[in-house]
Amino acid sequence: MSERIPVKVISPVKVHRPDSDKHDNHYTPRSRIYVRAVSGALENFRRFFGLLFLGAFALLPWLQFNGQQAILLDIGSQRFNIFALTLWPQDLTLLAWIFIVAAFALFFITTFAGRVWCGFMCPQTTWTYIYTWFEEKIEGSRHQRIKLDERKMNADKFWRKFLKHFAWVAVALLTSLTFVGYFTPIDLLFVDFFTFSSGFWASSSVCFFTLCTYGNAGWMREIMCTHICPYARFQSAMFDKDTFTVAYNAKRGEHRGPRARKNTQEQNQQQGLGDCIDCNLCVQVCPTGIDIRNGLQYECINCGACVDACNGVMEKMNYPKGLISFTSETELAGGTTKIFRPKLIGYAVVLVLMTGLLVLEIMTRVPLELDVIRDRNSLYRETNEGLIENVYTLKVLNKSQQDQSYRISVAGLDGVQFIGDNLVHVAGGEVLNWPVSLAIDPNKLSDTVSEVKFKVELINDPLNTIEVQQATKFLYPDL
Known part of the structure; x- marks a missing residue:
């Protein structure tokens, strides 16, 4: 009992904050985030996945199979039709297997590539970007939106705000009608809703989910990711030093600061400057308003917007890309990422096993x-x-x-x-x-x-x- 527990002394992490004298301060958690538009390979990839899943969401309830709606989750009749498969309350174990497979697939992806589900496929992220797109088209760029909000209300500001919110409500209504269409015949739902002849529960559900979509994607946005979604809280339990996440290479970027564009990297190094020019674009394009240069943060959704923004700056400065990139803690420390590691293999084995049991359950199911x-x-x-x-x-x-x-x-x-x-x-x-x-x-x-x-x-x-x-x-x- 007299043996002492060894104590490891850890040096405090130095947190870099944007210079308030050089940049406007719109990034505190309680301030509105004006997301700047960005272009690049990851942005194009994210848009492709967003459109792919958005198209699937919008088209699937309209598909027909054997003369009826292919996917109809009829709660009132306690019957789920999924193409040729019909699930009843007695098939609860089958639904449980589906949820288990989905959970372990999420665990596997998170262990391998961080929160890519949040950044590329999450409905909250997809609809937030859709709303931001309408915001940019109607109110202008990030700088123009800031100036517009600072102006007093006039005719120009009023019609822009009105048109933006009208578009937001229209998108929310179409989203809600499509979502409710998975639980009731969608062709009749559209006709009955716009002719004011739909039932109480159908009308109430459409109005409720319209309000939720409008509020989540239009107003709450990053609050859903940082304060409400539980995934951000327990994701760290699945991370390890070999997990690929969006990260800033501090060894290469520090010390940051402005410099002449004509300077070479060698000249900058002689002046004690790293590759980061402190342009702050990585913060301006972040949908959750964080500074990735402060290290890994639970608010980061791994959307890669800061990667595209930084790569664009590096290209203009004739510096190598990758100052901010999808990398692992091991690589940042100079090592080599281990792809095949016990934790990831364990998730993969369980995922394959659970998927096999799900397929076996479906194949042996007696209709x-x-x-x-x-x-x-x-x-x-x-x-x-x-x-x-x-x-x-x-x-x-x-x-x-x-x-x-x-x-x-x-x-x-x-x-x-x-x-x-x-x-x-x-x-x-x-x-x-x-x-x-x-x-x-x-x-x-x-x-x-x-x-x-x-x-x-x-x-x-x-x-x-x-x-x-x-x-x-x-x-x-x-x-």
Whole structure:
């Protein structure tokens, strides 16, 4: 117990702040962020992914499959149609597998490349950039927007603000209608909503999500990423020294400061200057308003806007690109990034395993379900022929999207008679309640409670052998 715990002395990190005498101070957390437009390879890549997922989001609910909406998550009917797959509440485990696979895919990507989901594919980021695009087209560049907000209200400022918010609301409304269209027939939703004939829940949902989209992408923006989204808080648990993140090479960039453009790197080094000219563009293009030169921060969403901005400056200065880049802590320290490392391999193995189990669950899923409910009014009754009769209701669930025919049979009790039609037809995605009775001579019963099995088998498709069984009890207490 007398052994002392060794203490490691860590030097404090020097935080570089933009010089307030040289730059306007619009980057504090409580100030509005005026994002500057940027162009470059990563920006083009981000726009491509944004348009790809935005197009998929907008088009998928309009697709038709077998004469109906291909993707319809009908909560009221407790039925999710996803092309040829129909999910019911009984398929909750399948939905759980889907969420587990999505979670481990996110963990794997984050461990490898940081918060690229936030920067390139997150809906909040995508819609924020859409709103920023309308802002730039209507109100002008970053500098023009700052000057516009500083001006007193006049006719020019009023119509620009009005047009901007009108565009924001229009985008939010179309987004909301499309989103709600995943849960109700989208073609009828558009017609009913604009003719004021939609139901209460559909109209309320559209208005609610319109308000959410308008508020999140128009007003809250980076607040959603820095204060509300939990992903920013627990992402560090998945980071390691070999994770690729947007980072500033301080060894190469410091000391920062202005210099003559004609100076060579050697001349700058003689003056004690690094490659960073302290232009502050990396801060101006950041959608969360941080200074990447201060090191890794949880607000960074790895969108790469600062990389494109810095590369543009380096190109104009005839310096090598990459002062700000997607790199790892190991590379910044002069080492080599280890791609194949235990943590990443572990996530990959679990992801592959979970994906395999999900595929297996889908492939082995039986598109038929049977539930047997005994008559609760009487345990049994005697027929005129002296037979003992039990009454049941069979709930036959056709999980497929095609109409099917089934044969019902019973087994497990010698001499039992099946009373009722044993051939049934069930429409696709429907539940059939089918009353049947079982009767038997009491002399053939050896116990007051006997087990019987109902079997339902598909008969209209000879290529598919589908059958389900459900055990129940046959009662005769007076035996």
